Amino acid sequence: xxxxxxxxxxxxFLRNGEDLLGYPGxxxxxxxxxxxxxMASNGLIFVVLAVSLSIWFxxxxxxxxxxxxxxxxxxxxxxxxxxx
Amino acid sequence: MTAVIAAAFLxxxxxxxxxxxxxxxxxxxxxxxxxxxxxxxxxxxCSIRFLASxxxxxxxxxxxxxxxxxxxxxxxxITGSIWARFTWGTWWTxxxxxxxxxxxxxxxxxxxxxxxxxxxxxxxxxxxxxVYNVFAATTLPFLIYIIPRQLPSLHPGADGxxxxxxxxxxxxxxxxxxxxxxxxxxxxxxxxxxxxxxxxQAEWQEIxxxxxxxxxxxxxxxxxxxx
Numbered sequence: 252x253x254x255x256x257x258x259x260x261x262x263x264f265l266r267n268g269e270d271l272l273g274y275p276g277x278x279x280x281x282x283x284x285x286x287x288x289x290m291a292s293n294g295l296i297f298v299v300l301a302v303s304l305s306i307w308f309x310x311x312x313x314x315x316x317x318x319x320x321x322x323x324x325x326x327x328x329x330x331x332x333x334x335x
Numbered sequence: 336m337t338a339v340i341a342a343a344f345l346x347x348x349x350x351x352x353x354x355x356x357x358x359x360x361x362x363x364x365x366x367x368x369x370x371x372x373x374x375x376x377x378x379x380x381c382s383i384r385f386l387a388s389x390x391x392x393x394x395x396x397x398x399x400x401x402x403x404x405x406x407x408x409x410x411x412x413i414t415g416s417i418w419a420r421f422t423w424g425t426w427w428t429x430x431x432x433x434x435x436x437x438x439x440x441x442x443x444x445x446x447x448x449x450x451x452x453x454x455x456x457x458x459x460x461x462x463x464x465x466v467y468n469v470f471a472a473t474t475l476p477f478l479i480y481i482i483p484r485q486l487p488s489l490h491p492g493a494d495g496x497x498x499x500x501x502x503x504x505x506x507x508x509x510x511x512x513x514x515x516x517x518x519x520x521x522x523x524x525x526x527x528x529x530x531x532x533x534x535x536q537a538e539w540q541e542i543x544x545x546x547x548x549x550x551x552x553x554x555x556x557x558x559x560x561x562x
Contacts, residue, residue, distance in 0.1 A: 294356040298421045302360050302414045
């Protein structure tokens with residue numbers, strides 16, 4: 252559920268980010284805001300960085316979520332063992 | 336994977352018009368779809384094996400493979416959208432068949448997870464999900480590969496735009512193939528990790544039911560008996 256909300260928010264931001272921030276939306280990367288201009292600099296190398304970071308953030312988020320579920324399960328099992 | 340990431344950033348590539356340095360994204364973006372397809376294929380095999388054998392573990396494996404496949408698919412869509420913004424000038428375009436059909440394929444698989452949550456009976460849930468997974472897997476090659484290849488598009492791999500061409504640096508293939516293997520291995524590890532959690536959860540439910548003096552309704556033994 253949380254994941255769906257975050258993914259939905261990311262898509263909403265990607266689609267309407269400039270509008271949400273009060274920008275009309277750039278026609279091209281070069282015409283955009285400071286962030287867009289920075290991303291478009293140095294032969295677009297920061298786009299590669301953004302792409303790779305987005306993958307790792309998503310995977311780390313998923314792993315943390317899974318880790319939380321496993322921890323809860325371990326705690327429940329531990330509680331039963333202690334009761335016995 | 337560390338070597339792949341380092342090589343992706345450090346390898347020398349020729350200057351390519353429009354793409355420039357973003358040609359390096361080939362190493363990250365495309366293997367995500369390979370990993371997604373491999374996960375969905377694993378999900379299909381496990382679903383068929385579940386229908387044939389009735390083993391609950393096969394259902395759990397199929398579920399994990401499908402969820403991990405969806406995760407890689409979402410990552411593929413996000414990375415593709417970022418890449419498109421700086422090369423095509425838009426985050427999303429409805430005139431690009433590969434982009435839209437990939438999103439449609441993901442929607443079909445997201446429906447798989449929704450279908451699972453609609454059933455209370457674990458046996459019915461597993462059977463319906465397995466049958467649906469077979470259907471979903473048959474649509475995947477058409478939506479991801481066959482139809483986009485028939486339609487003209489800017490996206491490499493479409494009609495009139497080969498996957499490997501001047502648009503994609505040949506040097507990157509040296510990093511691309513290890514990256515594809517690495518991402519598929521990463522998906523396999525995530526599937527295994529998630530299945531272990533589901534196994535532990537099933538075992539835990541069985542212990543709970545035994546403790547309460549009942550038979551384990553969601554247990555593998557119960558599911559196997561009901562087949």
